[in-house]
Amino acid sequence: MALFVFWVLLSASFEWIHLCLGLVCSFIVAWINSGHSPFVPKSRLAVRVLLYLPWLFYKIVQSSLHLSKLILHPALPIAPQLMTVESRLNHHAAVVLFGNSITLTPGTITAEVDRNTLIVHAMDQELGEDLAGGKKEMETKIADIFRDVEPDL
Amino acid sequence: MKTFLFCVLVLLVILIGVYLYRVLQGPTIFDRVLGLNGISTKAIILLIVMGLYFERVDMFIDISTGYALLNLVGALAVNKYLEEKGAP
Amino acid sequence: MTILSIAFIVAGLFFLVVAAIGVIRLPDVFCRSHAVSLTDSLGAFLMLLGIAFYEGLDKNTLKILVVLSLLYILNPVIAHATIRAALRSGLKPWRKETP
Numbered sequence: 001m002a003l004f005v006f007w008v009l010l011s012a013s014f015e016w017i018h019l020c021l022g023l024v025c026s027f028i029v030a031w032i033n034s035g036h037s038p039f040v041p042k043s044r045l046a047v048r049v050l051l052y053l054p055w056l057f058y059k060i061v062q063s064s065l066h067l068s069k070l071i072l073h074p075a076l077p078i079a080p081q082l083m084t085v086e087s088r089l090n091h092h093a094a095v096v097l098f099g100n101s102i103t104l105t106p107g108t109i110t111a112e113v114d115r116n117t118l119i120v121h122a123m124d125q126e127l128g129e130d131l132a133g134g135k136k137e138m139e140t141k142i143a144d145i146f147r148d149v150e151p152d153l
Numbered sequence: 154m155k156t157f158l159f160c161v162l163v164l165l166v167i168l169i170g171v172y173l174y175r176v177l178q179g180p181t182i183f184d185r186v187l188g189l190n191g192i193s194t195k196a197i198i199l200l201i202v203m204g205l206y207f208e209r210v211d212m213f214i215d216i217s218t219g220y221a222l223l224n225l226v227g228a229l230a231v232n233k234y235l236e237e238k239g240a241p
Numbered sequence: 242m243t244i245l246s247i248a249f250i251v252a253g254l255f256f257l258v259v260a261a262i263g264v265i266r267l268p269d270v271f272c273r274s275h276a277v278s279l280t281d282s283l284g285a286f287l288m289l290l291g292i293a294f295y296e297g298l299d300k301n302t303l304k305i306l307v308v309l310s311l312l313y314i315l316n317p318v319i320a321h322a323t324i325r326a327a328l329r330s331g332l333k334p335w336r337k338e339t340p
Contacts, residue, residue: 064283067275068256071263080272080334103317106279109271111324121271121324121334154243154295157250164254171261175273183270183327190319191264191277195257197312198288201305205292214304221308225315232322236329 048145049097055141056101064106070124078123082111085118087139094146101138158206165199186231193224242294249291256284270327271334274320281316285309 070078089095095118099110102120112119169192176188197217204213256279263276289309293302 060282064256064279067279068259071259071266071276076266078267078272082334099321100314100317103278103321104282104313106282107275109274109278109324110321111328119328123272123275154247157247161250161254165257168257168261172264175264181270181327181332183323183332184273186323187270187274187277188264190316190323191260191280194277194281194285194312194316197308198257198285201289201292201308205295210296210301211304214301214308218304218308218311221311221315225319228319229322232319232326236322236326 045145052141052145056104059138060105063108066126067106067123079125080121080123081125083120083122085120087116087118089116089139089143089146091146094142097145098139098142101142155206158202161202162199162206165195165202169195169199182235186228186235190224190228193220193228197221197224242297246291246295249287249294253284253287253289253291256280256287260284269334270332271324274324278316278320281312281320285312 070076087095087098089098095113095116099113099118102108102110102118107123109121110118111121172188172191172195176185176192179185179188197220200213200217200220201210204210207213260276260280263279264273267273267276286309289305293305296302296305
């Protein structure tokens, strides 16, 4: 179904031959790929993820302003470091979302994932503080998104 | 607006040149992969701005979508190969 | 509307230029990848948003949003793959020389 919406979005034409072709193609692709992914997303989860996105965008703006200040500074005051982040997330999709958010935020990049332990390369002490420090804001929000899904990790 | 878009195009090409310096100069091979990734992101933006300049956005957007997907596949293949084999 | 879109595009170009300076200046792969991710996340977002504003509400705007979400999903994957390959092939991250 989602694939059919995607087809309509990409072709952007509403003649019936295009619609029928898109319906057939999306059914074939969905039938081939059925049973590969054990995770079936629920609609209320999608709503929560959409509500999470503006906060993530605020975080991106904040840290990218910090990072451009670091880059444009004449003395280049960077202190790159590897840190290990031990999270308490217990769901595959939650860990994927967490790592993706970390990498999307400028200044921190996920380097290695093993179950729920992530190795993060951070550019600065202050940028890494959000993840490994006392606050753990992002992890709390993601755990809140996945609070009523049974753990599978 | 036309002149402004032309200036944006020229600036994007200059930025691609900067990334190309990193690709040619890079000490390790990962610098080159990273520079190619940056170049492809610039190329996607360049294609869309070019479509706006020629007023044919509907055609150029499809090209840029295909370019983004090709970039993903190419970069992942190179990185998987390097991860198995180690840096030369 | 044109003024707004020009403002967005100029802000995006600022971040693209900062990222290019970072790619030249920073000392090793891990740091440079931060600069590239700065380009992807904020520079591309602001520029494509400006172009979408200039286009007005149209089917092209929807397509621009599709390209944007594609960039947002795919670019972290590429950055993560590069960094993991660099780390596993035994590259040591650069550190500031402690006196």
